Amino acid sequence: MSVPADLRYTPEHEWVSIEGTTASIGITEYAAQQLGDVVYISLPAAGASVTAGEPCGEVESVKSVSDLYSPVDGEVVEVNGELEDDPSLVNAEPYTAGWMFRVRVAQDGNGDPALPPDLLSAAEYEELTKSAG
Amino acid sequence: MTSSAERPRQTPLHAVHERLGATMTPFAGWQMPLRYASETAEHQAVRHAAGLFDLSHMGEIAVAGPEAGAALDYALVGNLSALRPGRARYTMICAEDGGVLDDLVVYRLDEDEFLVIANASNTAVVFDSVRDRVAGHNARVTDATGDYALVAIQGPEAAGILAPLAGDLDLGTIRYYAGAFGAVAGRRAWVARTGYTGEDGFEVFCRPEDAVHIWDALAAGGAAAGLVPAGLAARDTLRLEAGMPLYGNELGPDVTPFEAGLGRVVKFDKPGEFVGREALAARASSGPIRRLVGLTVQSRRIARHGYPVLADGKPGGTVTSGAPSPTLGVPIAMAYLEPGADRDNHVLAVGIRGAEVPVQLTDLPFYRRRH
Numbered sequence: 274m275s276v277p278a279d280l281r282y283t284p285e286h287e288w289v290s291i292e293g294t295t296a297s298i299g300i301t302e303y304a305a306q307q308l309g310d311v312v313y314i315s316l317p318a319a320g321a322s323v324t325a326g327e328p329c330g331e332v333e334s335v336k337s338v339s340d341l342y343s344p345v346d347g348e349v350v351e352v353n354g355e356l357e358d359d360p361s362l363v364n365a366e367p368y369t370a371g372w373m374f375r376v377r378v379a380q381d382g383n384g385d386p387a388l389p390p391d392l393l394s395a396a397e398y399e400e401l402t403k404s405a406g
Numbered sequence: 407m408t409s410s411a412e413r414p415r416q417t418p419l420h421a422v423h424e425r426l427g428a429t430m431t432p433f434a435g436w437q438m439p440l441r442y443a444s445e446t447a448e449h450q451a452v453r454h455a456a457g458l459f460d461l462s463h464m465g466e467i468a469v470a471g472p473e474a475g476a477a478l479d480y481a482l483v484g485n486l487s488a489l490r491p492g493r494a495r496y497t498m499i500c501a502e503d504g505g506v507l508d509d510l511v512v513y514r515l516d517e518d519e520f521l522v523i524a525n526a527s528n529t530a531v532v533f534d535s536v537r538d539r540v541a542g543h544n545a546r547v548t549d550a551t552g553d554y555a556l557v558a559i560q561g562p563e564a565a566g567i568l569a570p571l572a573g574d575l576d577l578g579t580i581r582y583y584a585g586a587f588g589a590v591a592g593r594r595a596w597v598a599r600t601g602y603t604g605e606d607g608f609e610v611f612c613r614p615e616d617a618v619h620i621w622d623a624l625a626a627g628g629a630a631a632g633l634v635p636a637g638l639a640a641r642d643t644l645r646l647e648a649g650m651p652l653y654g655n656e657l658g659p660d661v662t663p664f665e666a667g668l669g670r671v672v673k674f675d676k677p678g679e680f681v682g683r684e685a686l687a688a689r690a691s692s693g694p695i696r697r698l699v700g701l702t703v704q705s706r707r708i709a710r711h712g713y714p715v716l717a718d719g720k721p722g723g724t725v726t727s728g729a730p731s732p733t734l735g736v737p738i739a740m741a742y743l744e745p746g747a748d749r750d751n752h753v754l755a756v757g758i759r760g761a762e763v764p765v766q767l768t769d770l771p772f773y774r775r776r777h
Contacts, residue, residue, distance in 0.1 A: 306429065309639060310446045312730045312737075313706040331759075333708060335445050335730055336639055338759075360706075364444070 282398035289344040294386045296345045299372040303402045308334040311363040316352045325389045347376040417462035418555045418614040434526035436463040445639035449732045455632030456561030465529025466554045467522040471545035481539035485676035489514045494583040504685035505659035525653045555617030560607030567628035591623035604648025643729045649771025655726040665694040696742040700768040703737035709756040715741050716755045722747030
């Protein structure tokens with residue numbers, strides 16, 4: 274099971290990659306495996322504001338439907354339109370072609386992205402998936 | 407006495423599933439493979455080549471004795487005494503009020519020996535009911551679930567893969583809904599041409615200690631033909647495309663076979679009395695109180711079990727099962743519609759988490775094999 278070291282994670286199995294003040298967001302390989310074949314994804318619209326820890330979309334697989342949470346506060350600047358035609362990209366390449374949406378992250382007083390303090394490191398996330406069995 | 411931490415039972419093939427990296431799921435008190443890799447790929451393999459299933463969780467109830475046939479005629483809604491040895495029948499067990507307790511496949515292994523296959527979730531109920539109903543007949547009822555493993559090989563390539571491993575058994579002589587004793591990979595088995603996928607295929611009932619040997623032989627023999635192991639997720643989409651009901655979804659104590667469109671399984675003309683006859687005869691003459699229909703969904707969203715069906719925006723029924731159909735390329739569902747809602751002049755929709763998604767009435771089954 275792949276858990277890239279350079280990403281941050283949420284307990285709800287999203288990954289987030291921060292570059293400058295832009296956060297790219299998707300779901301982890303563990304999540305994709307647990308869901309099974311993804312058949313439909315509902316994403317927030319570009320321009321929508323999202324709040325960390327609140328549902329902003331849905332991921333539907335053959336067997337289940339799950340809420341998608343934003344790991345960060347900010348404004349959606351781009352969504353992955355490819356997923357509309359091919360949601361299976363989430364299973365095939367969860368960390369690359371299967372990315373879901375990008376958010377301009379709110380900034381703190383120093384102009385740095387204001388990230389929630391409870392994002393997990395790769396090691397912490399891996400620990401969490403192991404204890405979940 | 408109750409146990410607070412009852413662990414799910416493992417089938418004799420558990421180590422095989424672990425070796426194959428299956429995603430396991432608790433199901434009816436058992437730990438079962440949900441999928442090995444992609445359930446959609448497993449589904450397609452069964453439609454176009456073959457799939458291998460572990461169904462050892464299914465209940466096997468043996469009914470044996472000189473009056474076994476008559477006893478089952480009384481206990482079930484079918485005419486089992488008329489079944490010839492070596493043949494199988496799809497039937498149901500109903501409550502006194504006509505409600506469905508389970509749907510069953512019954513094999514007549516021999517003149518005096520029947521094997522009743524129950525859904526795993528209902529094995530105890532079916533066993534208790536059959537045992538109670540059979541009292542007074544010269545027949546004994548045993549829960550033989552632990553005596554059998556069940557490996558199913560399903561798909562157009564199934565017969566070709568099984569034949570070279572089946573020794574003296576001539577599969578060509580085993581017709582659909584028939585079975586025979588023989589050996590598979592050298593191990594004794596009851597080999598039946600039955601299944602729950604809408605494809606040709608076989609179900610191999612063997613001793614638990616022979617299950618891994620038989621599984622491995624079929625997997626190795628079928629690999630070149632495209633056989634893959636397939637889990638419960640694929641089994642569910644396969645049976646849904648084939649329009650086959652699932653207990654707990656389309657069938658349950660609140661419906662009779664007539665609501666499910668399966669009134670033909672109730673044999674009023676068989677000899678003797680049977681449990682549920684009066685209520686079922688009344689329902690046969692009054693007609694079903696709801697009607698099971700097929701729906702195709704005009705969206706990629708899935709209309710799932712329990713979602714409301716709307717007719718012209720008003721409550722008109724409930725979805726019983728829903729999934730993407732790999733064969734049709736759109737989501738499909740089965741649903742019970744209330745009287746009146748199933749007419750063509752209504753605009754039908756399913757409420758999918760707040761959104762009204764248009765659906766279309768579609769004849770069942772969604773898929774029928776071409777041979």
